[in-house]
Amino acid sequence: MNYDEVREKAKEILTPNCLVCKECNGVACRGWVPGVGAKWTGSSFIRSFNYLNEVKVVMDTIYEGKGQDISIELFDKKFSAPIFVAPIGGMDINFGGKLSEEEYHRRTLMGAKAAGIAAFTGDGANNDYFNAPLKPLKEVGGWGIPTLKPWSQEKIFEKIKIVEDLNVLALAMDIDSAGLVHLAASSKSVYSKTVEDLKSIVDSTGLPFIIKGIMSGKGAEKAAQSGAYGIVVSNHGGRVLDNTPATTEMLPEIRKAVGKSIKIFVDGGIRTGADVFKALALGADAVLIGRTFTISAFGGGAEGVKIYAEKLMAELKDTMLMTGCSTLEDITFDKIRF
Numbered sequence: 001m002n003y004d005e006v007r008e009k010a011k012e013i014l015t016p017n018c019l020v021c022k023e024c025n026g027v028a029c030r031g032w033v034p035g036v037g038a039k040w041t042g043s044s045f046i047r048s049f050n051y052l053n054e055v056k057v058v059m060d061t062i063y064e065g066k067g068q069d070i071s072i073e074l075f076d077k078k079f080s081a082p083i084f085v086a087p088i089g090g091m092d093i094n095f096g097g098k099l100s101e102e103e104y105h106r107r108t109l110m111g112a113k114a115a116g117i118a119a120f121t122g123d124g125a126n127n128d129y130f131n132a133p134l135k136p137l138k139e140v141g142g143w144g145i146p147t148l149k150p151w152s153q154e155k156i157f158e159k160i161k162i163v164e165d166l167n168v169l170a171l172a173m174d175i176d177s178a179g180l181v182h183l184a185a186s187s188k189s190v191y192s193k194t195v196e197d198l199k200s201i202v203d204s205t206g207l208p209f210i211i212k213g214i215m216s217g218k219g220a221e222k223a224a225q226s227g228a229y230g231i232v233v234s235n236h237g238g239r240v241l242d243n244t245p246a247t248t249e250m251l252p253e254i255r256k257a258v259g260k261s262i263k264i265f266v267d268g269g270i271r272t273g274a275d276v277f278k279a280l281a282l283g284a285d286a287v288l289i290g291r292t293f294t295i296s297a298f299g300g301g302a303e304g305v306k307i308y309a310e311k312l313m314a315e316l317k318d319t320m321l322m323t324g325c326s327t328l329e330d331i332t333f334d335k336i337r338f
Contacts, residue, residue, distance in 0.1 A: 001300055003311050010299025017096040020299075024271060024291050025049040026238060034093040036291060038238025045238030048269030051246035055278045056337045060324035068317040069327050072286060074263065075169045075208050075229075080116025081313045082328060083276060085305065086237075086267050086290035087147040087174065087212075089122025089129040099298060101132035105144075107297040109136050111305025113143045115313075118169055119305075120145045120288065123159075124180075125188045130159065134166065142167035147212065149177045150190045153197060160205050170229065171205060176213030176240045198226035210265070213240075215250055217257030220264075230263030230285075237268065237290055248282050252333070255283030273315020277323070280331040 011020040018036045019028050026049060029035065030042025038045035072082045085108045088094075091101050099107075108119040121133035121144055130148070137144050146163045148156055150173055163171060178190050202209050208229035214220050215235055223231045233254055235244040247268030255264060266279050267288035279287050289312075296308040320326070323335050 001303060001307065003296075003307050006296050006300035006304040006307055008299070010295045010304075013098055013298050014095065014295070017094070017098070018291075018295065020295055023049070024295070025269075033239055034090065036094060038242070039240065040242040042238060043242055044235045044244040045269070047244070048235065048238065048246040048248065049271070050269075051249050052269050052275050052278055054338060055248070055282070057274065057277060057281075057319060057323055058335050058337055059322050060335075061322060063324040063326075066326040068320045068325070070313060070316055070320070072328060074286065077169060079118065081276075081309070081316065082280065082284075082286035083117050083309060083312055083316075084145070084265070084286060084288045085112050085117070085119035085293045086288035087120035087122040087145075087172070088290050088294050089124050090126070092126070095294075095298070101128050102135060104294075104297060105133035106136035106139065107302045108293060108305055109133070109140045109144045111297065111302035112309065113140050114302065115306045115309035117309055118144055119293075120147050120172060122147055123149045134162070137163075137166050137168060142169065144168055145170045145172055145210070147172040147174055149173070150175045150193055152189070152191065153200065156201060157204055160201070160207070164205060164207060168207065170208040170210055172210040172212050172232070173201070174212040174232075174234070174236065176215075176234070176236050178240070180236070180240055195222050195225050198223070198228065202227040210263075212265075214254065215244060215247070217250075217253045220254045220258045220262070224258045224262045228262060230265055231258075232288060233264060233266040233268075233284070234288070235268060248279050248284075251279065251283035273312045273317070274319045276312060276316050277319040277325075277331055278336055280328060281333055281336045283333075 026045030029037030112119040123130040212232035214231040266284040296304040
């Protein structure tokens with residue numbers, strides 16, 4: 001099986017819920033929420049994709065060749081690359097129920113681990129969105145990162161105890177989920193969080209805590225004040241608010257605001273290893289990729305996830321080779337142009 005075959009199989013399975021477009025750019029699926037698209041005009045998703053396309057890499061092949069090391073240490077673990085599978089849930093409302101929640105997460109968790117990276121899992125109004133990934137998380141020895149919605153503090157603490165028993169790598173919360181249509185329509189309340197709320201979550205667990213949904217330098221500063229391990233610069237794939245900036249567009253401001261005091265992840269429009277390179281040059285430590293990993297999981301199972309991950313890694317190495325970068329630390333702002 002190769003990547004093209006994975007995509008063709010995914011198209012057979014997912015149409016019409018996802019068209020598996022040649023470019024996963026948010027144009028054909030704009031407004032498909034619930035579904036695979038982004039809110040209203042879809043501009044937040046589309047801008048994230050288009051912005052990265054406007055960032056260009058600077059070629060330089062006059063340097064001492066030492067090979068390309070793309071490994072990274074996070075959460076006191078070593079990963080093959082600075083690439084993670086973003087949390088995507090709601091197989092029933094977003095993907096027509098063509099995979100169960102449990103099976104989808106089994107594929108992403110197992111495929112990611114086989115590639116030497118890791119997957120985030122999801123949460124939502126339906127209790128199954130949180131509970132279904134627990135079994136496959138156990139099957140991979142906790143090699144994954146559960147993501148909670150910003151529920152009441154009491155409910156959050158209950159869920160933290162559940163995932164702690166699985167010895168997971170870290171814990172995340174997508175604090176921007178208040179803008180999700182299916183959550184707004186449910187009777188289950190989510191809340192904005194204060195710095196003190198976030199501190200209490202950090203203090204309640206020994207797990208590294210990641211705050212997902214940061215889109216400004218000021219927001220990043222507040223997240224850092226909570227003691228969180230990291231943030232994900234994210235507009236939730238454009239699904240919570242229309243007309244936002246591109247996620248990678250905000251990276252320089254956010255990196256300047258927090259320096260090296262907190263790990264910075266980013267998602268949104270990242271599709272290739274060259275895109276990963278650009279995100280790192282703009283200030284990220286690592287990236288999350290959602291929709292195209294989901295396509296790979298549907299089209300090729302765990303093997304499809306692994307195939308796509310390895311494709312990204314090969315492209316990242318090739319971009320580094322052609323820009324004079326031997327390690328991830330060599331990927332700096334001067335390696336790109338606008």
